Amino acid sequence: MENMKEASGLLTVRAEIARACREMGRDPASVTLIAVAKTFGSEAIEPVIAAGQRAFGENRVREAKTKWPPLLARHAGLELHLVGSLQSNKARDAVALFDAIHSVDRESLAQALAKEIARQGRRPLLFAEVNTGAEPQKSGVLPQDTDGFIAACRDRYGLVISGLMCIPPIEEAAAPHFALTAEIARRNGLKLLSMGMSADFPTAIAFGATHVRVGTAIFGLRKSTSTSP
Ligand SMILES: *Cc1c(COP(=O)(O)O)cnc(C)c1O
16 A cells, blocks of 8 residues: 555554643643645655544645645645744745644744735634754754844834744753743743654653644655755
8 A cells, every 4th residue: 555654654643642732741732643645746745634634734825826726726624834034025825724823933034924825714713833952053042032022023013923832952852842831931921832853752742832843753754855944
C-alpha cells in the first residue's frame, strides 16, 4: 500500500499526543495537531485527510496558494495554518487562504493584516511569534518586547492576538523555551500556545501546548532543507 506511510505516521503521532496528555491529566481534545505538509504534494496529503486529519500547516504562502485550493474544494471542514514567516505584501493572500497565522511578529505586518481582515471580512486566528532564543537570524518578537507588541496589535491596529508561537533554537533543550513562552502567554491572558514539532511535541504538551506543528513524523523526511525553519 503506497499511502500507508503517512497514515501510520499520523496514528503514531496521535497516540503520542494522547499519552502525553494522559501523563499531564489533560484532555487530548485540548491539543490541535497541525500536520505540516510543506514540500509534500496532494498524493501525500490525501491519505492523511482520509485518515481523518483536518488541520494542516504550510510555511510558504506561494506554495500553499497553488497546492490547497483544489484540496479545499474536494474536502469539507479542513483548516489551514500558516506556520512560516509572512511578508507584509503577502498579507492579502494569507488572510484569504489561511484560518490561522502563527507568525505575527512586527507592527508593519500587524498593520497589513488588520487592513486585509477589515477588507475581506475574514478573521484568521492570530498567534504572535516569540524569538525565545533571541536568535538574530530568526523571526519573532524578542521575549522582553512581547507584552508591548501584543498591546500595540490590540490598541493601534485592533488585532486580537489569541496565542503565542515559538521555535526553540535547534541546538538547545526545548523545555525552557516552552516554559518561557507559556509564562509570557499567561501574563498576557492568552489561551493558545503553538509549540512543539516532530522532535519535541510531547514536551511541548507538558508545558501547555494547545497546537503542535508536526511534519516529519507524519510525512517523512523532506527532500529539500531550504524550507526548514
Ligand atoms: C516545518 C515546520 C514544522 C514541522 O517541523 P518537523 O520537525 O518536520 O515536525 C513546524 N513548525 C514550523 C514553523 C515549520 O516550518
